[in-house]
Amino acid sequence: MSDSRPNQALALELRGIDKRFGDVHANNNINLQVPKGTVHGIIGENGAGKSTLMNIIYGFYEADQGDILVGGQICHIPNSREAIAAGIGMVHQHFMLVDNFTVLENVVLGAEDGAMLNVSLRKARKELQRLAHEYQLDVPLDATIDELPVGLQQRVEILKALYRGAKVLILDEPTGVLTPQETDHLFRILHSLRDQGVTILLITHKLREILAITDNVSVMRQGQMVGHVKTSETSKEELAELMVGRKVRLKVEKQDATPGEVLLSTEKLTYTDSRGVDMLKAVDLEIRAGEVVGVAGVSGNGQSELMEVLAGILEPTKGEVKIGSNRITADTPSSAKLVREMKVGHVPEDRLSMGLVKNFSAEESAILGIQEQPRFNGQWLSKRKDITEYCQGLMEEWDVRPRNPKLRSSLFSGGNQQKLIIAREVDQDPDVLMIGQPTRGVDIGAIEYIHKRIIDMRDQGKGVLLVSVELDEILALSDRIIVMFDGQIVGEVAADKANERILGMMMANVIPDELKQADTAGEAL
Known part of the structure; x- marks a missing residue:
C-alpha cells in the first residue's frame, strides 16, 4: 500500500533500502514514500530497524543497497554533512548540544560563515529571531544550555536544523523527556512547521501521540516495512497488532485493590x-x-x-x-x-546512569546490587557459570533481546535494558x-x-x-x-x-x- 496522495509531491522516498550488521539484517528491502508538508510517523518495536533507517537517511550509516530520493532526485548521503546539504535535519533522542555554550553558539557551531565569528553570530541572531517567531520556537539566545529545561533544549535542536535549511526534519522519540505541557507545545510547533511546508518524520513508541499528530504512519517489524496507513483510517489496536504481529491488550486488566498493612x-x-x-x-x-x-x-x-x-x-x-x-x-x-x-x-x-553499567556485560548488570549473594560467589571467585545461567533465565522470562548474557549492556536497545533492570528487581521478590x-x-x-x-x-x-x-x-x-x-x-x-x-x-x-x-x-x- 502506498502512503502518498494523488498529485502530491514527495519530500522523501526510499527504494529497496537494505542494511546488514554481520548476521543482523537491520533493514530488509525498505520502501517508503513521504509526501511533502506532512507529519509521517514511523513506529515499531525495539529492534525493528527504525533507528537504523533514520541513521541511513541522515548519513550516519550507508545502505548496502537501495536509493534515497529527496524532492524526486536520487541523493548519495555518505555522511551527515551531505544530509544537511540535501535539506535533511535530525533531532536525536539524546541531544547533541554543548552545555556551557550559549544557544546562539550551539546553533552556529559547525555552520560558521568564515573566520569572523562575530559576523556569523550577528547573522545567526537575526535569522533565529525570525525562525523563533515564525515557528513558535522562542528560546533565550544568550542563555547557556545547562540553564535551560529539557523542553527548551529540544527547541534549540530544532532551531539548529532549521537554521541549516532543513526541509525534512527527523525527530527520534521527541517526547520521551518532555512533560505533558511541553509535549503539547511541541505538537503545536510541528503543526506550524508542517503548515509552512516542512516535512516531519516522527519516530515514537507512543500510539496516542501518533494518532494525535501524524498524517500517515508506517510500521516496521523485524527489519521490514509491514504497513502504511493513513492516520485518520487506523486505530491504536490496528497499529499495535501491526507492530507486534499479534493482538495486544492495550487496557490494563485488574481487580479492585485490597490494601493491607x-x-x-x-x-x-x-x-x-x-x-x-x-x-x-x-x-x-x-x-x-x-x-x-x-x-x-x-x-x-x-x-x-x-x-x-x-x-x-x-x-x-x-x-x-x-x-x-x-x-x-x-x-x-x-x-x-x-x-x-x-x-x-x-x-x-x-536506567543508564543508575540502573546498569554501560560497559558491563548484561550478566554483570543483571546482578548489580545483589552481586554479594552466595549463589553468585564462591570462596575466592565469582561463580561465572551461575551468573550466566541466572541472566539467561531472566532474559527468557522477560523476553530480553538478543538473549546474549555476554553482550555489553550498552549494545541493547533502551527498552531491552529496561526489561533487564525490572527483571532483576522483581526477581528479588x-x-x-x-x-x-x-x-x-x-x-x-x-x-x-x-x-x-x-x-x-x-x-x-x-x-x-x-x-x-x-x-x-x-x-x-x-x-x-x-x-x-x-x-x-x-x-x-x-x-x-x-x-x-x-x-x-x-x-x-x-x-x-x-x-x-x-x-x-x-x-x-
Whole structure:
C-alpha cells in the first residue's frame, strides 16, 4: 500500500533500502514514500530497524543497497554533512548540544560563515529571531544550555536544523523527556512547521501521540516495512497488532485493590540539596500491601528525590522514613544496600546512569546490587557459570533481546535494558517495589508485559510506588494517586475518581472544584 496522495509531491522516498550488521539484517528491502508538508510517523518495536533507517537517511550509516530520493532526485548521503546539504535535519533522542555554550553558539557551531565569528553570530541572531517567531520556537539566545529545561533544549535542536535549511526534519522519540505541557507545545510547533511546508518524520513508541499528530504512519517489524496507513483510517489496536504481529491488550486488566498493612511510610520527610534548595518539603506518604500508589507531577517537582531518599541513595535532611520496623532519619541514615536488605526494590528513572553499567556485560548488570549473594560467589571467585545461567533465565522470562548474557549492556536497545533492570528487581521478590518511568523507551508488547507484572506484584500483597510522566500509565495502574508540586504533596485522589484534566490541574497546584466539594462534604460529615 502506498502512503502518498494523488498529485502530491514527495519530500522523501526510499527504494529497496537494505542494511546488514554481520548476521543482523537491520533493514530488509525498505520502501517508503513521504509526501511533502506532512507529519509521517514511523513506529515499531525495539529492534525493528527504525533507528537504523533514520541513521541511513541522515548519513550516519550507508545502505548496502537501495536509493534515497529527496524532492524526486536520487541523493548519495555518505555522511551527515551531505544530509544537511540535501535539506535533511535530525533531532536525536539524546541531544547533541554543548552545555556551557550559549544557544546562539550551539546553533552556529559547525555552520560558521568564515573566520569572523562575530559576523556569523550577528547573522545567526537575526535569522533565529525570525525562525523563533515564525515557528513558535522562542528560546533565550544568550542563555547557556545547562540553564535551560529539557523542553527548551529540544527547541534549540530544532532551531539548529532549521537554521541549516532543513526541509525534512527527523525527530527520534521527541517526547520521551518532555512533560505533558511541553509535549503539547511541541505538537503545536510541528503543526506550524508542517503548515509552512516542512516535512516531519516522527519516530515514537507512543500510539496516542501518533494518532494525535501524524498524517500517515508506517510500521516496521523485524527489519521490514509491514504497513502504511493513513492516520485518520487506523486505530491504536490496528497499529499495535501491526507492530507486534499479534493482538495486544492495550487496557490494563485488574481487580479492585485490597490494601493491607503499611509497608513503608514517611513523616515530614524533607531533603535539601547541595545548593540549599528544599527538593522535598515535609512529605507524608504511606504505601500499603496490595496497592499501587502513583506519583504524578511535572518533572523536577521532587519525584526523583523522593525515590532516591526512599532507596537510600540520598540522606533525608529532616523527618523520617519507616520501612517495617526500621527507621531512617538524618541521624540514622541508611544506604542503598541496607534498603535492599529491608526488601525494597528500586527501578531508577535513569536506567543508564543508575540502573546498569554501560560497559558491563548484561550478566554483570543483571546482578548489580545483589552481586554479594552466595549463589553468585564462591570462596575466592565469582561463580561465572551461575551468573550466566541466572541472566539467561531472566532474559527468557522477560523476553530480553538478543538473549546474549555476554553482550555489553550498552549494545541493547533502551527498552531491552529496561526489561533487564525490572527483571532483576522483581526477581528479588521485594515487599515494596519503587519503579520510576517503567516503560520509558519500551515497545508496546513489552509495555503490556511490564504492566501485567506490576499488577501481579500488587495482587501478591506487595506495595508498589509508581513514578511516571505518562498520565495514562498512572491512571491505568494506580489505586491511589498523589500529586507533587514544588517538593510537596499537594493532593491525593483515588484512581477511579481521577482523569487527565484533574491531574493536570493538580500538577499546576490548582485543586479542581470537584475535589474541593468532596473535601467540604467530608468535613460536613
